[in-house]
Amino acid sequence: MNEQEIIGSVTRALHRGTRELDAATIARLSALRHHALTHADAPIRDGSGTLAWPLRHVWIAALLVILLLFAGWAYMRQQELTSGVETDLLLLTGELPPGIYADRVFAPWLQGYRR
């Protein structure tokens, strides 16, 4: 078998397979073509509504979710640091409100805080 014979044999068979497609598939392809030509402007592919964009750009959507989670973590961390500085200032300057010494959990908390 030389190269041209193989190419000819295979392509003839592939053309025959295309001609002998079943009627249902041929009709479906024709319907899809008609639909594409008449409704190409309608955004109907790959989902619709609010999920359409994330479905089409799944990696970008995943990256956005990761960025949001990181931003949330960074915000919480910053809040903790700010809160710690404020507590230190109140303790060092003795400006804690008097009522806090009546709180039962304050003394154990203060012990732990000093450690």
Place this chain on the structure above:
Amino acid sequence: MASPQEIDAFLAGAERRAFKQAVYAVRDHHHALDIVQNAMFSLVERYREKPAEQLPLLFQRILRNAIHDHFRRARVRDFWVRLVSPLRDKDDEPGETLESLAGHLESPQRDGPEQRSSGNEELAIIEAAISELPARQREAFLLRYWEELDVAETAEAMGCSEGSVKTHCFRAVAALAEKLKNKGISP
């Protein structure tokens, strides 16, 4: 600019081969129809301003991208399914990636009734051999010899060099010759 009639006529002539190309790649009748539908929409939506003579090459590029998108989505879907289903027996349900489908090569046309006739045995063997080719070799062979694009057009459609196209085509023909010889088919 291509008229709607020209686009219709082009797609009418190309749709069956496009469907078959998609079937050879994804080995699923319904997914192949979805791919062809997406390719048709993309062509009409984005490229209807192009001249009619550019449509064949554009459509091949779109179809190729649609097939690649199918595999990309399948890989992402498979990843998440595996992630949320740790108890699933992976050996029972392989995903739909190109690699995981390699074990189903003997019946690439199982959904098509045209394959059930015994008179189509040779056709089935040849189509299975086409499906078994590595993706790049199959693309090069089909574009170059079935779609009858020249080497430069095939290279443009595949996004590679002309030398790569020649190499893929040579290897594809050699692989097909070997497979057909093993099955006792001669031209």
